[in-house]
Amino acid sequence: MKRENYKRKFQVLVTLLLVFVFLGQGTGQMKLKVIVDDARVNETPEIRGKTLARLSLNVIVDAESKKGDWYKVSLELEGVKITGYMHEMLVETVSEEELAATGAENLPRLEKTQEEIMVDIQSTMDESRELIRSERDLDNAVVFLRPLIAKAFRVKDDQTQRELAAEIFLWIGMGYAGLGNNERALEEIKSMFEVDYLYAKEITRNIFDPKIVSLIQFAENEFLGNIMEYSVTIATDPENAQIKINGKEVGSTPGTFKADSPVVKIEITKEGYRSVQDEFFLTQDDIRRDYTLESIGRNVFVKSNPPGAKVYLDGNDTGELTDCMLPLVSFGSHTVNIVKDSYLGWTQEFTLEASDNPFNIDVVLAGASYEYLMKWGGVNLTLLKSPQGVALDENNNVVVVDDGKNKLQKFTTEGKLILNWQPKGSRYRGIKNPSDVAVDSDGYIYVTDVKGHHVWKFDKNGNFVKTWGKGGTERDELLRPTGISINSKNEVYVVDSGNLRVKVYSSLGVFQKILEKPKNMGLPVDVAVGPNDYFWVIDKIRVYKYSPDGKFLSSWGKRGSKDGEFGNPKGIDIDELGFIYIADAANNRIQKFDGDGKFITKWGEPGSRIGRFNLLSGIAVDKDGLVYVTDSTNHRIQVFRIVSQDK
Numbered sequence: 001m002k003r004e005n006y007k008r009k010f011q012v013l014v015t016l017l018l019v020f021v022f023l024g025q026g027t028g029q030m031k032l033k034v035i036v037d038d039a040r041v042n043e044t045p046e047i048r049g050k051t052l053a054r055l056s057l058n059v060i061v062d063a064e065s066k067k068g069d070w071y072k073v074s075l076e077l078e079g080v081k082i083t084g085y086m087h088e089m090l091v092e093t094v095s096e097e098e099l100a101a102t103g104a105e106n107l108p109r110l111e112k113t114q115e116e117i118m119v120d121i122q123s124t125m126d127e128s129r130e131l132i133r134s135e136r137d138l139d140n141a142v143v144f145l146r147p148l149i150a151k152a153f154r155v156k157d158d159q160t161q162r163e164l165a166a167e168i169f170l171w172i173g174m175g176y177a178g179l180g181n182n183e184r185a186l187e188e189i190k191s192m193f194e195v196d197y198l199y200a201k202e203i204t205r206n207i208f209d210p211k212i213v214s215l216i217q218f219a220e221n222e223f224l225g226n227i228m229e230y231s232v233t234i235a236t237d238p239e240n241a242q243i244k245i246n247g248k249e250v251g252s253t254p255g256t257f258k259a260d261s262p263v264v265k266i267e268i269t270k271e272g273y274r275s276v277q278d279e280f281f282l283t284q285d286d287i288r289r290d291y292t293l294e295s296i297g298r299n300v301f302v303k304s305n306p307p308g309a310k311v312y313l314d315g316n317d318t319g320e321l322t323d324c325m326l327p328l329v330s331f332g333s334h335t336v337n338i339v340k341d342s343y344l345g346w347t348q349e350f351t352l353e354a355s356d357n358p359f360n361i362d363v364v365l366a367g368a369s370y371e372y373l374m375k376w377g378g379v380n381l382t383l384l385k386s387p388q389g390v391a392l393d394e395n396n397n398v399v400v401v402d403d404g405k406n407k408l409q410k411f412t413t414e415g416k417l418i419l420n421w422q423p424k425g426s427r428y429r430g431i432k433n434p435s436d437v438a439v440d441s442d443g444y445i446y447v448t449d450v451k452g453h454h455v456w457k458f459d460k461n462g463n464f465v466k467t468w469g470k471g472g473t474e475r476d477e478l479l480r481p482t483g484i485s486i487n488s489k490n491e492v493y494v495v496d497s498g499n500l501r502v503k504v505y506s507s508l509g510v511f512q513k514i515l516e517k518p519k520n521m522g523l524p525v526d527v528a529v530g531p532n533d534y535f536w537v538i539d540k541i542r543v544y545k546y547s548p549d550g551k552f553l554s555s556w557g558k559r560g561s562k563d564g565e566f567g568n569p570k571g572i573d574i575d576e577l578g579f580i581y582i583a584d585a586a587n588n589r590i591q592k593f594d595g596d597g598k599f600i601t602k603w604g605e606p607g608s609r610i611g612r613f614n615l616l617s618g619i620a621v622d623k624d625g626l627v628y629v630t631d632s633t634n635h636r637i638q639v640f641r642i643v644s645q646d647k
Helices: 002-025 097-100 112-132 138-143 147-154 158-180 182-195 197-203 212-222
Strands: 030-034 039-042 051-055 060-067 069-078 081-088 090-094 228-235 242-245 248-251 256-257 263-269 276-281 286-291 297-305 308-312 317-319 324-330 332-340 347-351 359-364 368-377 386-393 399-403 408-411 418-420 435-439 445-449 454-458 463-467 482-486 492-496 500-507 510-513 526-529 535-538 543-546 552-557 571-574 580-584 590-592 599-603 614-621 627-631 636-642
Touching: 030 158, 051 081, 051 297, 060 090, 081 147, 097 317, 112 147, 112 482, 138 158, 138 636, 147 158, 158 182, 158 197, 158 212, 158 543, 182 197, 182 212, 182 263, 182 276, 197 212, 242 256, 248 256, 263 552, 297 332, 297 347, 308 324, 317 324, 386 445, 386 627, 399 435, 445 482, 445 492, 454 482, 482 535, 492 526, 500 535, 526 571, 535 571, 580 614
Parallel strands: 228 286, 297 359, 386 435, 386 614, 435 482, 482 526, 571 614
Antiparallel strands: 030 060, 030 090, 039 051, 039 081, 060 069, 069 081, 228 256, 242 248, 242 263, 263 276, 297 324, 308 317, 308 332, 332 347, 368 636, 386 399, 399 408, 408 418, 435 445, 445 454, 454 463, 482 492, 492 500, 500 510, 526 535, 535 543, 543 552, 571 580, 580 590, 590 599, 614 627, 627 636
16 A cells, blocks of 8 residues: 555656656746745745745746746735745746636645644655665655655744755755765755754764765765865776866876865776776775776787888878887777888788787798899909809808819808818819809708719818719719708708709718609709798799698799799799799899799899899808809809898
8 A cells, every 4th residue: 555655656746847847948937826835935046045935825926037946036025026036846837828717816725734744744754764774666765755845845933844854855865875876965965954054963963874974974064165175096907098087187097186076977098998987976085996998909019020110000100110019909900011111011911809919910021122232253263263152151151162273162251261172082083063052050061063973072171071973864873963952951952953853862962862843844953942941943944842841832933034034043042031032144133032932022134343243153141131142254252132221
């Protein structure tokens, strides 16, 4: 039965509230009818304001405007015009038509005795207090309490009236606190102090709920005009998030920030993370809040070899140079461009999926612009006469075989002669026509002898170790061997040109196998082993790629002088990054490719001036990317580098 009463009261109150909202939206002057007996007209729009007049039930007054819960009204009383304020619970609007039809004196009157008014107020207060104490049906409890303020105005005893209103405001505030609306709760409890400060202090003395006690303390301080300073310490993971408190920018995390109200609305923003909005009521002067921000992106680490390249993301210059981190790139599809002068540009599309781990981009840039660095040899025919093959040892020294008197020589990378020797030993009969040279990881030097049809092996000091092979077509024989290279196991690859094949030996010269020969391979000339033991063979017009186990994979090239075409190439080498360099002899140029045969760049032309070639033969690339070329007819070695960035 009690529940049904609540429902009926709630429906009536909702109807009244809708009417009040609708009326409050109007503009211009309106007619108001007093709906309670002995209604007060206050000097100011506040419950404890000075009383200017008391009006009887059904009196009609003019309203000029409405602000919040208060109408500004005017009327003439005993010949004196009065302007003051009436609470919305004391009046209702009436239309001109209703006044004309009935006359103000014929409107219905709702008379109740003081005792009946008090009973109504206490009954509803008891019911609502029970709901609030038990934290049940708080919305209805607040709605039921609100009209009691108007009923309290009908109590003729001023002190009783104020005490009732103070209690009603307190319990409305406690209801809002239970609903989590601390801002509204603070307003209601503050109204309690405004109605009767001393009585408010008395009725709140025995409240021990920490949350309500804090609200009461804040409300009292605001009522008294005490300047309160509220502090909020905010920390975020990660740090350096921007903080707004009550719409005002106050700094970045971590930090302690001031608020001008116990009602705190926080907005946290940080690029790459979801923004956070939080609202809470300070229950003490200083509190701490910690927030873990949710990422909407991932850190992207961009590394390049060589470093120092510009990084563009989705077409925009990031302002970063490799190696670098792009912080919290948003999830989804992106394009990154790596740009460095003298190197081939690099582009990659990638998709970032949600993860706490960084995303790594590791780029090997291809040098695309080369310049002359130095040379040695030339007109000084005592040093080099007809240099052929060239290789680098473990110390980056340059080993050269020459068809002249000095068959085998070793230089520093600056061209200073280290060794110039003739092989010695009882089995030595002399290198007849050296074609190519290779150095294994232990420093042993291997030389192919075209006319001698065998391979020579020397130690790092030039002492003869052994030789193998003899002219012929059998499995253990060689016929005009030309190119030679060593893999990571110190296995020796020999181009057996006269027999149109490539053979593999151990470092001791023990035969192991003959490589698969593609159908379109002509006369093989040279071989080079690259990173991970992939290797490449060249003939007069093509390049052939093999897997580490000797399986043929692919080929490219044809006769000609365009990019990717060849004219009797003589030498090939692979750098540490896997890029391929080919001495394109008949075209007097160097061509550079990636491991799959994509053309990158070229340089050189016929001639004897620096940077030009006349029958280039061998080629080698050192650890620093310097390119050494044997320029045979010009009797010299030329060295090239990627165009310097220091010019």
